[in-house]
Amino acid sequence: MPLYIVATPYRKDDFKVYPIRDEGAPLFVGVLSLQRTDKGVRPLRVRVVREKEDEYLPVSSFIDLLKAASAIMTSGMEPAQESVFNEMLAAYQLSSRRVSLCRFCLMEDRVTFKRPDMVRYKGELICLECAKKELKREVSYKGRITREGLERLESLLVKTRDLGRIIAMLTPSNLPPELTRYDTIPASDERVKAVKIEGLDLDPRLKAILMERMEELMPVQAKSVHSGLLKGESQLVVSATATGKTLIGEMAGVNNYLRGRGRMLFLVPLVALANQKYEQFKSRYGALGKVGIRVGTSRIALNDLKMNVSLGSDIIVGTYEALDFVLRKGEALRGVGTVVIDEVHMLEDEERGHRLDGLIARLRSCAPQAQFIFLSATIGNPKEISRRLKARLVEYEHRPVPLERHLIFAGAHEKNRLIEEYASKEYARVSSKGFRGQTIVFTNSRKKCHQISQSLRIQSAPYHAGLTYAQRKGVEERFARGELKVVVTTAALAAGVDFPASQVIFESLAMGREWLSVSEFQQMQGRAGRPDYHDSGKIIVLADPEFEMDGEAEDAVAFRLLGGCAEHVNVAYDESGQMEEALANACIASSEAELKRMGDAMLGMTCDTGYLIDRCVEKGLMVREGGRVKNTPLGRAIATHFLRVENAYLIRDRLYKKADPLDIAVELEPFDAAYFRNAERLSRILGVSVPSRAFSPASLDIVFSGESIAKLDRSMQAQLTDFAREFLDCECDDAPFCGCPERKFSKKIVEYRLQGKDPKGISRAIAADYSLSAYDGDILGYLDRLTRNLDAIGEIAGILGRHEAAREARELAKRIEDAA
Structure with missing residues (x-):
């Protein structure tokens, strides 16, 4: 292998010399000192740099080395230095040629020749390995980043060969999209045989309405028709969001109604x-039949909204719980020909899954001939679920518009500025359909919805379940009119509320105290890009490498979610939940055979129906009479009030101990959605992050210590x-973590209500009296649930013969409802 000598400047009259056989580490590193003699420039000495102690190479040996070299090369020398070095070489009939080397390698005494494909950095070319080292160094300066995040940056470095642009990603602003782009999910490329509306076997009245909107079905709709949708x-x-799933249910339900096959239920x-x-169905189909709604309307009346709630309506839209009630x-719920269950992946919801599972079984029992249409955007095991639901699978994995997904590493202090930057850019874009780009921002708490919205200098509004119906409706209408560039929300929008946004920004990948699941993430990203409005959709994930929860950093979570597949829907619940469903089933059937058929139809009913009946009989919730089974009054109260079995026993035990109905109600469900108005200021003063929720254990532990x-x-x-004196003063051994503070505060809310305050007035009162904030919708919802719990307490008190307690519970519920 040939030998080369590379020389670079070191000090005034000294040079570093690197004998090499190949790029990389030299055979040794020498420091050559020159001297001017009568015969010209000659080597004075050659010091060989060693790890422990330097040594000197005889000058004659160095000259022999120069003569043996296949080439002598110089790099980085000033003209005067190069002249002196070449004069020395000429004395031995030798010469050199100039080369360019990676300067960063030279600083570590390695030799790497520059090539055109090297990495650009600060006006020069450096090798890829040095660029990666510099990148790691910059990352360490900016803060911690996970291995996945660093690998992402390194892959972009290899792709762009521009270290400066990659380092800029660590302080993001106006970054070129090719740097932040994670991937692009293309628009549909699955060929589905086209279906014209005109050729469908639909009632002419429905066909005319559909043809005003479209001439041809979207692919998933066509697949559904090919799979027998119009044949029952x-x-x-x-199928992904915005692919047209809802219309599948509408076509089946409205057509069945018009053909005399029964009414339609559309449940969400x-x-x-x-x-x-x-509102949509009234506008579209109001001329064809009566459209009604059944939801858990608030008992605390704030408005005079006129809605048709008749169960005799031809098309009924409702929530799961309202129809189950x-x-x-x-x-009576007779003559149902079509049942559409939207967001059916809710079957795996920890709180509501068993109730949806039971509702489907009960509807099948009440309407055995009905056509059931189940809709979802994210199910990881669709074949298994379709088999267990006894429904033909129609699966369509492609989007109607392409979806561009971007990942940006951003600290918490940078996110709001980036939201404003990207939302403003998106709003400036106008699609070929004539619509401006609008943005949905997902964050992890209701309070942050308001904080982010207030920090933006562009038109925006918060949207979450803590707002009242009128407040949410106002945001929806302003967004629909294009007046808002941004709506900031929690997971409330992931479940399908229609905001036609072209862009979704994830300000946080946490929802509450947990990371998003892949299915939740996919539901949320599916809100970006609607075919009737936009040419494409865009996802912006703002991941903070410094934010960590449950031992996992946010940037690592980002890679897991962006690269993940929808999880399997696993329907499983405990014995208490199964007993509640058995009691609910007994509300519409009394034979053990029918109860068994309903139990067997449920996906998550793991206990044998006979065993559950035995357990309910044992606990006084059911009785067997003449070969039939029926709920006892207590069992029926559990079913009609949607009580957990253990909560029913709690009510019973407290009533036996003559507890006050209000005390029982706030024990069942205390109000905990109160926030410190000055949490940020407290955090600064105390030097520790104070959670915003006033009654969280961490808040109580940090804020109310004497120190x-x-x-x-x-x-x-x-x-x-004052707050501690009123709400934290109790004699419990584990105070203030005993639950008493929340219960006392809940009773304070009731006290405000009985003074005639509406939710807005209560919110103002707790702000003035305790410097706490609570959202009007949260207060409204709590008072509504409290009255329903009082109803349950009153009914169970009557069953137990505690008539005074029953009267007190009913009267208090009425006073809370009517206070004004």
């Missing part, structure tokens, strides 16, 4: 979504002392 086939439709998980569908109360209170000014000390 029950189906599970799994959220009241906001039900309200929106009700109808069944559990034994009201913390001593650090505050007098006004803050007075507020917190």
Whole structure:
């Protein structure tokens, strides 16, 4: 292998010399000193740099080395230095040629020749390995980043060969999209045989309405028709958001109604979504039949909204629980020909999954001939679920518009500025359909919805379940008119409320105290890009490498979610949940055979029906009479009030101990959605992050210690002392983590209500009295649930013969409802 000598400047009259056989580490590193003699420039000495102790190479040996070299090369020398070096070489009939080397390698005494494909950095070319080292060094300066995040940056470095642009990603602003782009999900490339509306076997009245909107079905709709939609086939439709799933249910349900096959139920998980569908269906199909709505309307009346709530309507939109309540109360629900269950992946929801599972079984029992249409955007095991739901699978994995996904590493202090930057850019774009780009921002708490919205200098609004119906409706209408560039929300929008946004920004990948699941993430990203409005959709994930939860950093979570597949829907619930469903089933059937058929139809019913009946009989919730099974009054109360079995026993035990009905109600469900108005200021003063929720254990532990209170000014000390005196004073061994503070605060809300305050007035009162904030919708929802719990307490008190307690519970519920 040939030998080369590379020389570079070192000090005034000294040069570094590197004998090499190949690029990389030299055979040794020498420091050559020159001297001017009578015969010209000659080597004075050659010092060989060693790890422990340097040594000297005889000058004659160095000259022999120069003569043996295949080439002598110089790099980085000033003209005067190069002249002196070449004069020395000429004395031995030698010469050199110039080369360019990676300067960063030279600083580590390695030799790497520059090539055109090297990495650009600060006006020069450096090798890829040095560029990666510099990148790691810059990352360490900016803060911690996970291995996945660094690998992402390195892959972009290899692709762009521009270290400066990659380092710029660590302080993101106006970054070129080719740097932030994670991937692009293309628009549909699956060929589906086209279906013209005109050729469908639909009632002419429905066909005319559809032809005003479209001439041809979208691909998933065409697949559904090919799979027997208009022939009465029950189906599970799994397809991305904005692919047209809802219309599948509409075509089946409205057509069945017009052909005399029965009425349509369209069931959704959220009241906001039900309200929106009700308005849409009234507009589209109001001329064909009566459109009604059944939702859990508030007992605390704030407005005079006129809605048709008749169960005799031809098309009924409702929430799961509202329709289930109808069944559990034994009201007639006859003549149903179509049942559409939207967002059916809610079957795996920890709180509501078993109730949806039971509702489907009960509807099948009440309407055995009905066509069932189940809709979802994210199910990881669709074949299994379709088989268990006894529905033909219609699966379509492609989007109607392409979706560009971008990942940006951003600290918490940078995110709001980036939201404003990207939302403004998106709003400036106008699609070929004539619509401006609008943005949905997902964050992890209701309070942050308001904080982010207020920080933006562009038109924006918060949207979450803590707002009242009127407040949410106002945001929806302003967004639909294009008046808002941004709506900032929590997971409320993931379940399908229709905001036609072209861009979704994830300000946080956490929802509450947990990371998003892949299915939740996919649901949320599916809100970007609607075919009737936009040419494409865009996802912006703002991941903070410094934010960590449950031992996982946010940038690592980002890679997991962006690269993940939808999880399997696993329907499983405990014995208490199964007993509640058995009691609910007994509201519409009394034979063990029918109860077994309903139990067997449920996906998550793991206990044998006979065993559950035995357990309910044993606990006094059911009785067997003459070969039939029926609920006892207590069992029926559990079913009609949607009580957990253990909560029913809690009510019973407290009533036996003569507890006050209000005390029982706030024990069942205390109000905990109160926030410190000055949490940020507290955090600064105390030098520790104070959670915003006032009654979280961490808040109580941090804020109300004597050491913390001593650090505050007098006004803050007075507020917190008053708060502690009123709500934290109890004799429990584990105070203040015993639950008493939340229960006392809940009773304070009731006290405000009985003074005639509406939710807005209560919110103002707790702000003035305790420097706490609470959202009007949260207060409204809590008072509504409290009255329903009082109803349950009153009914169970009557069953137990505690008539005074029953009267007190009913009267208090009425006073809370009517206070004005």
